[in-house]
Amino acid sequence: MDIIKFGTDGWRAIIAKDFTVYNVARVAKALADWLNQSGKNAKVVIGHDCRFAGALFAETTANVLCANGVKVALAKGFVSTPMVSLGVKELAAQQGVVITASHNPPAYNGFKLKGPHGGPTNPKDITAVEALIPETVEISDTTLDQWQEKGMLEYIDLEKMYIDYLHTKFNLEKLNNAPYKLAYDAMYGAGQNVIRKTLPAAVLLHCDYNPSFKDTPPEPIHKNLLELSKVMATTPELKVGLATDGDADRIGLYDEDGNFVDAHHIILLLIQYLHKYKKLNGKVVIAFSVTDRVKKMCEQYGLEVQVTPIGFKYISEIMITEDVLLGGEESGGIAIKGHIPERDGIFDGLIIYEYMMETGKTLKELCEEIYEVVGRFSYERNDLNLLDEQKQRIMKEAADGVYTEFGKYKVVKVENIDGIKYHFEDGGWTMLRASGTEPVLRIYAEGNSHEEALDILEQVKKRVL
Structure with a gap:
């Protein structure tokens, strides 16, 4: 059996x-x-x-x-x-x-x-x-x-039920006539018809049926979205690039220069729009792997934060019993107040698009606005395909407190809600976690610059392997 x-x-x-x-x-x-x-x-x-x-x-x-x-x-x-x-x-x-x-x-x-x-x-x-x-x-x-x-x-x-629902939540006619044009990459996934039918002015990528996904995993992270990045960087009229995963519950974004905007930034953008601009309140619930910059923003805005194990089911459970403004994961799964307690890449993307229209600001300008609140930061992740014994050995060493530094990065605090998270002196951090659905060890890293985040990843990889 x-x-x-x-x-x-x-x-x-x-x-x-x-x-x-x-x-x-x-x-x-x-x-x-x-x-x-x-x-x-x-x-x-x-x-x-x-x-x-x-x-x-x-x-x-x-x-x-x-x-x-x-x-x-x-x-x-x-x-x-x-x-x-x-x-x-x-x-x-x-x-x-x-x-x-x-x-x-x-x-x-x-x-x-x-x-x-x-x-x-x-x-x-x-x-x-x-x-x-x-x-x-x-x-x-x-x-x-x-x-x-x-x-x-x-x-x-x-599909019709969902599109009819979107018409009750958004002024789609206004979005279709927006000066800021949108590109959408469905990654050959199940969201492909929705944007075609609701935003006919959008530029569409990989919006056709291909069960092999052209041999690229339909995960909306930068290495899988290089074509969307290039289209954004070379098409001046495009100001936001939206991508969703295979079942369209996760989101990835690109700014007008073709730079990837990860889920940590998207969570901060949504909190900023929902609270500062739309005057909505409620608890913010985040998975363990999400940036601590969320806590910094919420502290400034007087919003309560709760951290859960990884898995959106834990966030959703809180959303149905408490007043929650936003629930979000590092992987791009985000749910917001006023919608079902479910991750929804298309809905989140339309909210960001609406945010741009209402403020008259580009995605790049909106990111600069959140940096004024939480400081500039950069995030990277490396998924290592390892033999099970390697993966188990690393996680056991982590649990036993073997890792106290990663190269020049000294550990000042350790958390172990789900995986092991190491905080460094300058505000950066790294995290080790074995995937719950794939034969993979994930290394997460955040630094105050892109170069620092990449360096943290490299130092962690050297240390554990």
Whole structure:
């Protein structure tokens, strides 16, 4: 029996190796059993992104749920994760399932759970579902058409629902006529149709269907977005470049010079706009790997900050019970007040675009504005593909307090909420963390300049290897 474990953001595995029709059916059976324990007449919204065999895995999930007495609302065609989350809330469903491996390489697919609040299912419930995964499962030979005839299955247009929702949140006509033009890179992901339909004036990159993502992992970080960077740097009328990942819940940005604007800066930009300009308040919730500059800004603005382990499910859990202005992760997953408690790269990108329109400032100018509040800084990350024994050895040494300096960078404070974070004398920091979804050791680094951030990464890599 394959042991199936949910990581920081769902269960992910290599297609046809561990991520098979049979194993997906096992997870679907566990979900059905968990829902049936509640005694409710349960309903689940299901969607898939652009990955290989997404429709097959989504239909398998639907079949198993229907066979176990759970009604299904199934999206036709690919959809983003935020579309499924919004659909769960709008349809008052008990759960959502997204067949996606998010930003992982094309060989992977995955299974995400979404709660009735319109965000990630809370960790306690995910653990309960995981515990119910059976060793064997029967897959019904009933067709989806037959389930539809029996009233157990309906098809829904989640993309239209989402676009209609955007029209209630933004003045899209004004954005389409903006003097600051936008470029959008879908990375061949599930957000590709939304910008095409809502912002027809935008310049589009990689907005076509390609389940292999042209062999580039659909993660919106600079090394994967060099074409967007070049387009921004060589097209004077373009003032902001937006990128989203495979299931469109993560964001990356570029300024008018083709410089990458990472998630730390985006979080600060959004806090600045929502609080200083829109006069909104609330707690700011950030994952452990996010810059401490957020704390500095919030201290100046009188906003409370809470730090969580890595995984948006921890942030979402707080957002549904407390008054939260923004919840954000280093990886580009950000949720804001006035929207569902879910990461949403397109929604966040439209907020930034609106920010530019309302202030008449470019993205570069807005970044300079936040530097006036928190000081100038630069962030870098290095993902090391290591043998498991290497990875475990490094993390054990970190946990045992072996690392007290990295070259010239002396450690003055250590935190271990999720991974190990080392603070340096001049305000810089580094962090070591084993990925929860990939065979990777991540090294994070922040310095007061780009050169310093790169130097910290190099010194840390030398020390641990």
